[in-house]
Amino acid sequence: MTGETPRWTLPLLTAGQAQKEITHNEALTLLDMVVQPCVEAVGIDTPPDAPVPGQAWVVGDQPVAAWKDRAAMLAGWTEGGWRFLPPRQGLSVWNKAEQCRSDWDGTAWRTGRVVARELTVAGKKVLGAQQPAIASPDGGQVIDIEGRYALNAVILALRSHGLIASG
Template sequence: MTSTVTLGLPFVEAAQAQKHVTVNEAFQRLDALTQMTLAGTGASVPPVAPGEGEVHAVGAGASGAWFGFDGALALYQNGGWDSVTPVAGWRAWDAEAGAIVTFDGVEWVPGLIALSGAGAAFAHRTADVLHSVGGGPVSTVTAALPDGALVLGVSLRVVSSIGGASSFDLGVSGAATRFAMGVSSAAGATAATIRDVPQVYPGGGDIVLTAKGGSFNGTGQVWLAIHLAELTPPRA
């Protein structure tokens, strides 16, 4: 064997000259793959100006300097790209998506909690959206709730003060206070409550902010975070 099984760290050979080159190469790979951060997942074309130690999970149809890297990790070191084969169970921080992802042997899955032998997954994730509050009694965040996911709750932070109403409720059409009620419209106000009865929204759905003590005047922004549990079926 010329390298380790899992991380592919090169071994120093007996009577090898310039041993430091091999050792430093191993350190570089160890530094990149341990506590790994992925610059992105699914791309098939290398970035124009990668940084030393940058790692990408390559998608299908890889081309250019990534040709033949389909499904592999592309590690940039010493001015070139190196292909690394991931092992099922490896975890990384996906900087592009802002989520922890786990390699299940085929693809990188965000928020993976449990996985069956056939590839069926149970995952938790959080999706967020920056919403500019419109004018009127209700401001709608269109299609914010994904189809088929179990919504555990929606949290928020008021980024900039919302004008025209001293407070607001957070919910859905027909249930205006489902996620929060009486949230202050002042910048910095927050709400974060886990629903006692999580709910699935077939076909997805909108989130609505309902003004209290007046109507919104079209100013202010809120960050909304939708906290979800999702199921994926076994692979074909």
């Protein structure tokens, strides 16, 4: 067995290890950062001047100072200084600055994006996959300009929200 977990690289205890509490405490500190994480902001390149233990950030693309070479990582301030965890695909953090979730998709942090197959409210599907295009009204025996204008507005709104394909 290796000295760390395969996914989050948390330190593992070894048989006969002296001062196991140090390794155990380090693993708990890292777990505290990654279990239901809440960050102050995403994409920050400069460490804050006066962080408080328990605060965390998602490091930006061009980090400096204590965050140098830690781009895109989760950076948490502890009583022992900075701790860093590289993101894994599927990691989701609550972004306090934006008041929404930020997710690591394997290549970049995405903020405010919701990826789903459907939206269900009170047990009823209210949103699903995009539907085929709907043609704008054209022709007919009686042309109702106001009705046609309203129908075109509805079709345009459905297209702009991605609910139906463009014609």
